[in-house]
Amino acid sequence: MFRRKNSSSNNDESVEQQHERKINELRASIGPLSGRNLHYCTDACLRRYLEARNWNVEKSKKMLEETLRWRSSFKPEEIRWNEVAVEGETGKVFRANFHDRHGRTVLILRPGLQNTTSIDNQIRHLVYLIENAILNLPEGQEQMAWLIDFSGWSLSTNVPIKSARDTSHILQNHYPERLAVAFLYSPPRIFEAFWKVVKYFLDTKTFHKVKFVYPKNKDSMELMRSYFDIDNLPTEFGGKATLQYDHEEFSMRMTQDDVKAAKLWGFDKNQSNGCSGAEVAPDPECLAPPVSG
Template sequence: MAAATEQKLPIDPKYDSYDFPTTAPEAQPGHPGHTTPEQDEKVLKLREDLEKDGYTERLDTLTLLRFLRARKFDLAASKAMFVGCEKWRKEFGTDTLPATFDYKEKAEVSKFYPQYYHKTDKDGRPVYIEKMGKIDLNAMYKITTGDRMLQNLVTEYEKLSDPRLPACSRKAGKLLETCCSIMDLKGVGITSIPSVYGYVRQASEISQNYYPERLGKLYLINAPWGFSSVFSVVKGFLDPVTVNKIHVLGSGYQKELLAQVPKENLPVEFGGSCSCEGGCELSDMGPWQEAEWARPPAWANKKEEAPAPAAVENEDPGYEKKDAEGQEGVQTSA
């Protein structure tokens, strides 16, 4: 196969309308601006096949390239992944969530499971933080429901795609398609393993199947004793490209983390100097909030015409869920 050289992204005016840079900063094969003629041809063929099957949404070049990279540019596998994603989006009501979903209990839920986007790393990517050691599902189910937690997770993924990543790309002057994630494992013990496993399984399924190629780096900090040994076994089942993105760190993580995230962008509790008014966990600070770089997301224009997300039985945040024995089938990912 011919070597990839830096080039402009092949644009299809019918689907491509970008107001941010479209060349990836690193010359990685298959990434925008670094594709081969054969890879460009596969984008065209995948779009053509999907159009024949009646698909009209999300056929832009950047999106199709992500699905192709996720399946090593295997056309049949990439198409199957895209079709599966579209089926899920329709069933879940994904397209309407960013404009209509109101997670009014977010501040209360955050006390038992902090998860939030906060500023950027040194590469300009959004930083996403989770504190898994504080998970208390029983307390959370007195405030919200498993269904609403899952809707919030998907809403935030949609907002990562637009407006967060486009705003970061404009500010950085280069295409940014991934985020830098920090997962704090402090306090994760034997009693919380079921909760943690449920979250990891659910989040991984949604991320891998429906939002491919969004992970830039993942820092697992405050990893408990023995975690590294377990992870070394798990690595054997992961794609080498994914493994290289994951960094398992113990309690002495600050030096390596600060090498990736500017001190002024990292919350104080993780060794940084940022202390947002009202708390970093609820600030949602980043280029997507800065007038110079922010633009109204595409989904904002559809708010009035979009129906509300499908009603969920007993969705009232004041509704208390059943105990563990009565939660079969409840999706517990936030």
């Protein structure tokens, strides 16, 4: 009798109430937070990890803790534009000056404009721009959109498989539910062989967010236009706008955003005392455990 009553009371919970309970369970399971972790692990953050693991608290906790360790060593919130600016000289990855129809930040990727050989620096550059895209999300929006232009792409400019694997791992494991959609615009036939390998690095959720768009395919172009205002969308993606990347102007925007990021993470107050606040275990002086992605 008791069991029936208890089960019926669980059924009486709305989906939102169930989710709220799971968020509280996850928060309790990760224990007390301080420093950057406290700032980072908002309810919205915990919700993303739970969504990524189908609301399984134990799996979400494992995922979150792995991210905290990664952020503790990689320190993505400490990367500054001047450290990665050389990677951006050709405009191979940059934040667009428009949003999609849902108000999401848009990153434009042009792999054909690859200009460096250090995979580590390339990944730092991309992580910096993911953090920057998040920094520039409007109130109430959690996700970004990617537009990938394959103009000039060839096997010689191709991202090595290891780099593609590392990038997909970081995106889906340390930035869960941050990507809403990625449009691969007019990829060449030769890309299909590369894609057959890369898709095995993607989990099911991420895989379904990747959309192939071909200019001569009416349905795929309609899908594109359902996400973007045609007047904002660059001609390279089937729109009417002119895409111009000005490295000097973009660098000024990023430098201004670095000031914004420093304020957000408290670096403007704390950096001088040497307390980074991103350790995996609480430091007796800094009292700052790990940060979540």
